[in-house]
Amino acid sequence: MTANLRYLNASFFSFCFHAIIFLYLYGTFDSNTPQTLLISKPLMVELKFELNSQAANKEIQTAAKLDEIPPLKSIDLITNPSESIKLSTSIIKESLIYSNLSDLLEQEKNVELSVQDEQIFFYSQKIIQTIEDAWMKPRNIPEGLVANLRLNIQPTGRISRVDLLKSSGNIRFDNSALQAVRRVETLYFFNEMPAGLYSKEFKRIAVSFKPL
Amino acid sequence: MKKIAIFTLMFLPFVCFGELFLEITKGSEVPFKVAIIPFEGSSSLSKKLNKVIRNDLNRTGEFDLLDASLLLPLIVVEDEINYRDWNLLGMDYLVAGNIVKTNSSIDVNYEIYDIRKKKKIRSSKVFGLPNQLRQLAHYTSDGMYESIAGIKGIASTKLLYVHDVKSNNLNTRYRLMLADSDGANEQTLLSSSEPIISPSWSPDGKKVAYVSFETGLAKVYIQNIATGERNSVLSKNTQISSPSWSPDGKYLSLTLYQDGNAEIYILRLRDKTLTRMTKQFAIDTESSWSPKGNKILFTSGRSGSPQIYELDLRRLNAKAKRLSFEGTYNAKASYLPNEEGIIFVHRSVNGLFHIALKYKKENFIRILTEAKMDESPSVAPNGNMVIYGITEGDQSMLAGFSLSGASFKLPASEGEVREPAWSNFLR
Numbered sequence: 001m002t003a004n005l006r007y008l009n010a011s012f013f014s015f016c017f018h019a020i021i022f023l024y025l026y027g028t029f030d031s032n033t034p035q036t037l038l039i040s041k042p043l044m045v046e047l048k049f050e051l052n053s054q055a056a057n058k059e060i061q062t063a064a065k066l067d068e069i070p071p072l073k074s075i076d077l078i079t080n081p082s083e084s085i086k087l088s089t090s091i092i093k094e095s096l097i098y099s100n101l102s103d104l105l106e107q108e109k110n111v112e113l114s115v116q117d118e119q120i121f122f123y124s125q126k127i128i129q130t131i132e133d134a135w136m137k138p139r140n141i142p143e144g145l146v147a148n149l150r151l152n153i154q155p156t157g158r159i160s161r162v163d164l165l166k167s168s169g170n171i172r173f174d175n176s177a178l179q180a181v182r183r184v185e186t187l188y189f190f191n192e193m194p195a196g197l198y199s200k201e202f203k204r205i206a207v208s209f210k211p212l
Numbered sequence: 213m214k215k216i217a218i219f220t221l222m223f224l225p226f227v228c229f230g231e232l233f234l235e236i237t238k239g240s241e242v243p244f245k246v247a248i249i250p251f252e253g254s255s256s257l258s259k260k261l262n263k264v265i266r267n268d269l270n271r272t273g274e275f276d277l278l279d280a281s282l283l284l285p286l287i288v289v290e291d292e293i294n295y296r297d298w299n300l301l302g303m304d305y306l307v308a309g310n311i312v313k314t315n316s317s318i319d320v321n322y323e324i325y326d327i328r329k330k331k332k333i334r335s336s337k338v339f340g341l342p343n344q345l346r347q348l349a350h351y352t353s354d355g356m357y358e359s360i361a362g363i364k365g366i367a368s369t370k371l372l373y374v375h376d377v378k379s380n381n382l383n384t385r386y387r388l389m390l391a392d393s394d395g396a397n398e399q400t401l402l403s404s405s406e407p408i409i410s411p412s413w414s415p416d417g418k419k420v421a422y423v424s425f426e427t428g429l430a431k432v433y434i435q436n437i438a439t440g441e442r443n444s445v446l447s448k449n450t451q452i453s454s455p456s457w458s459p460d461g462k463y464l465s466l467t468l469y470q471d472g473n474a475e476i477y478i479l480r481l482r483d484k485t486l487t488r489m490t491k492q493f494a495i496d497t498e499s500s501w502s503p504k505g506n507k508i509l510f511t512s513g514r515s516g517s518p519q520i521y522e523l524d525l526r527r528l529n530a531k532a533k534r535l536s537f538e539g540t541y542n543a544k545a546s547y548l549p550n551e552e553g554i555i556f557v558h559r560s561v562n563g564l565f566h567i568a569l570k571y572k573k574e575n576f577i578r579i580l581t582e583a584k585m586d587e588s589p590s591v592a593p594n595g596n597m598v599i600y601g602i603t604e605g606d607q608s609m610l611a612g613f614s615l616s617g618a619s620f621k622l623p624a625s626e627g628e629v630r631e632p633a634w635s636n637f638l639r
Contacts, residue, residue, distance in 0.1 A: 120232070128234050134328070136274075137239030140578065140615040142552070142571035150231075169573075171363070171550050171595055172615070179362035180239070185329055205232040212237045 119194070120201055126189055127205070135180035137211055138172040145170055147177045147209045155198055157190025165206065177209040243616070244360055246305045247278040247298065249288060251320065253311025257345065261311065261320070264349035265356070267394060268367040272357060272596065273618025278303065288323070295330045303327050305360055309352075318342055320352050324359050334359040346397055366592045369393050370635040371599065372401075372411040372420055373610060377627035388422055390437065393592075393634075395610065395622030401435060402442075410454045411631060414461055417638045421445070421455040421464060432466060445479060446486075456500045456508075465489075465499040465508055476510050478525075489523060490532065496521075500546045509535070509554060511543040520545040520556055536570065538577050544588050549595040555580075557587060567600050569615075580613060590634040599632045 023029065145168040152161035162181050167174050190198065246269070250262045262280070269275045278301070288308035298306055309322025317339060324334040336355050340348030347368065354365030375387045388402040388411055402408065406425040413420060414434075421434050430451040435442040446452055450470040457464055464479045468486075474497045476489040490496040494514040501508055505525075512521050512532065517540040521532040536542035541559035548555065551572075558568035558577060567581040567589045585603040592598065599612040602621075608628040613619040622629075 124232065124234055128236060131234075131236050132238045133240075135236060135239035136244065137241055138615070139241060139617050140569065140580070142573050144573070169550065169552050175362045176239070177236075180236075182362070183326070183328065201232050205234060207234045207236060209236045209239075211239065 116197065119197055123189070123193060123197070123202065127187060127207075130184055130187060131180055131207065134183040135209070136176055138170075138176050141170050141173050145173045145209075145211065147174050149177060149181060149207045149209070151181065151205050151207060153187065153190065153202055153205065155190065155195075157187035159185060159187070168209075173209070180209075181207070243274050243276040244304045245276045245278070245302055246307060246356075246360065247283060247301070247303045248280070248356075249283050249306070249308040250280060251309045251311050251322070253313060257313065257318065258311055260345060261349045261352075264346055264394070264396075265353045268350060268353035268365075269357065271394070271612070271614065271618060271620045272361070272365070273614035273616035274357075274361050274596075290323070290325075290332060293325060295325075295327055298327045307356060313342075316342075318345065318348060320348060322352060322356070324356060346392060350392065350394075363596070364594050364637060366594050366597060366634075366637075367393055369593060369638055370417065371395070371610075372413060372633040372635070373629055374408050374411060374631050375625070375627055375629050376407075388420070389629075390420075398625075401437065401440075409631060411633045412455050412457055413633055413635045414457050415459050415636050416461060417635045421457060423453045423455065432464070434464075445481070446484065454498050458501050459503060459505040465501065467497040467499065476508070476523075478508075489525075498544050502547050502551050503549050504551065507551070509545045509547065511545065517541060518543045520554065535572075536577075538568075538570075541565075542568075546589065546591055548591060549593065555589050555591055555598055557589065567598060567613075580615075581611075581619075583611070586611075588631045590632050592634050593637050597634075599634055601630045601632065 146166065147164065147168040148166040150163045150165050151159050154160050159181060162178060164174060164178065168177075190202070193202065248262070248266065248269075251258050251265075253261075266277055266280065269277060288306075293306065304327055306325040306327060307322060308325075309320055312319045312321065319340065320338045322334075322336055322338075323332055325331065326333045334355070336352075338348055338351045338355065340351070350367040353367045357363075357365035357367070371391050371393060373389050373391070375389045377385045377387070379385055383405065386404050386406065386408045387400050388408050390399045390401050391397055401420065402422075402424070404424060404426055406428075408425075409423045409430075411420055411422040418438065419434055419436050421432055423430050424433055425431075429449075430453045432445045432452045432455045433442050434445055445455070445464060446466075448468070448470065450468055452466055452468055453474075454467045455464050456466075458478075462481060464481060466477050466479055467474045468477050469475075471488075473493065474495045475492070476496045476499045478487045478489055479485070480487075489499075489508070490510070490512070492512065492514050494512055496510055496512045496514075498511040499508045500510075507525060508523050510521055510523065510532075511518050513519075514521075515534070519534055520536040520542050522535050523532045524530045535545075535554060536556065536558075539559055539561070541557075543557050545554045545556035547553075548569075553569055553571040555567065555569050557565055558579065559565050560579065564584050565586050566579045566583075567586045568577045568579045570577045580598070581600070581602075583602045583604070585608075587601040587603075589598050589600040596616065597612055597614045599610055599622075601608055602611045607624065608630055609624045610622040610629050610632050611620065612622070
């Protein structure tokens with residue numbers, strides 16, 4: 001019985017301990033830490049895509065060459081040359097097709113991904129432009145102020161909720177940021193956006209006001 | 213295996229919350245462009261009202277109003293607004309309204325249209341009394357300011373100041389005055405043949421504290437604005453000066469001269485208990501409270517020249533922290549709302565007195581005014597405007613500026629006007 005109790009105690013404490021760790025990591029105790037995912041990242045990916053495709057093309061060629069050689073050698077031993085040529089060409093073709101297929105599939109994935117990144121970048125720029133147009137930066141504010149907001153956006157582009165994640169400490173600056181978002185109210189280009197993209201990336205975004 | 217599980221658990225939250233993060237770095241510093249179509253109503257009324265409203269908005273420095281002469285008073289119907297035309301004019305907002313006058317009241321209805329959004333963002337009705345037209349105009353302009361700029365307007369707040377008038381037989385009359393935030397609508401709260409200095413508002417705006425020399429000694433009085441009832445706060449036989457009300461209205465910080473030199477005390481108004489806050493051989497005076505009521509600012513000569521110090525009231529025997537290090541004269545400080553900085557009088561290298569701003573985060577000061585003898589700044593409750601005293605030639609009067617860049621002078625009157633104090637929000 002005592003052993004059982006101890007076991008219960010230990011498991012209870014362990015549960016609490018792990019629950020606290022989990023909650024801590026989940027961010028329950030600190031709601032003011034937005035994840036920083038810079039916009040410049042999609043740009044980088046886009047550049048990589050071009051390099052990748054070239055590299056992929058090269059790989060296809062080398063792979064095809066490698067495939068080419070061994071079957072030819074093996075067929076050389078056979079006395080009938082015309083057949084061997086036919087065989088080898090068919091093998092080469094097949095191998096080329098296969099390698100092309102798998103590579104193409106991968107490429108297609110890459111293209112899809114990069115198209116999405118491009119779109120994310122495009123719409124992000126549009127959002128930034130719209131908010132910058134509406135933002136009246138207050139004068140005579142201390143240097144180095146940063147205010148972070150979180151926007152909840154509906155599929156129509158209407159900003160349904162704004163939260164101040166991190167205050168800059170300056171009332172006028174915080175207010176100007178909130179007012180800029182209020183002035184925007186609806187991001188009209190959201191109705192051109194692919195539905196998948198919206199639910200994946202633009203349902204909830206964080207915006208940081210950070211004058212240069 | 214377990215380790216991998218723990219690691220995945222640890223990194224799970226980061227994956228879950230990876231939301232898009234955009235950075236806004238550029239904003240315009242151009243004021244909001246607003247077209248106010250003159251409010252229609254009986255002509256004399258509407259002229260006066262429109263003028264007060266325009267004046268209120270211009271003083272904020274955040275509005276660029278379209279010239280009134282370009283606009284005809286016309287009735288605006290929401291569906292017929294040509295947003296494209298207003299947009300071509302470069303307008304951000306359009307305001308239209310009308311005045312409804314009955315025997316017992318004057319009301320203002322107004323609407324604000326956002327030209328970018330192409331829709332109405334506010335529709336309001338302000339109720340007023342016939343003899344309080346200016347007040348009505350101030351409330352209206354505050355409503356407009358709040359909708360467009362996003363923070364509360366201060367047009368409907370009040371000012372206290374001291375007005376000295378020399379009469380013919382060279383006797384000076386000292387008067388404690390109450391006025392609207394634009395200097396109009398003056399009322400005399402107290403008139404005395406002895407000097408009055410350092411007026412200070414109670415946080416609820418119902419009482420004022422000031423120093424009067426009517427008994428020969430400097431004494432602090434509290435006066436109820438509505439009833440005129442006044443009492444001396446302490447019946448000690450020493451000089452008492454520079455009262456400042458705590459934000460909760462329960463305490464008054466004072467300067468007492470009973471210890472040989474000026475020291476700062478805090479008086480609990482309920483039972484008149486005094487607590488000494490500073491123990492220094494040098495002068496400590498001009499205290500003012502932080503917006504939260506947990507700190508006081510004061511001017512002290514302990515370093516050899518007047519400088520600004522901050523005292524934390526939550527700690528026992530806390531040491532005063534020096535805040536100003538620039539130049540040999542910094543005094544009369546008060547906090548900005550939010551305690552992020554202080555506004556004070558600074559003597560520059562060429563011996564001129566300016567109003568300056570120092571943010572706590574920054575190690576330099578920003579000089580905000582350019583006149584010669586600027587004195588006793590007082591910050592508006594929304595933190596966007598400051599009123600202060602200036603001397604032009606041999607006349608002293610009140611001037612103000614907004615942190616957004618506008619500056620203004622209040623209408624001059626005969627004699628000297630000095631030591632303005634800005635009230636809290638009065639609604």
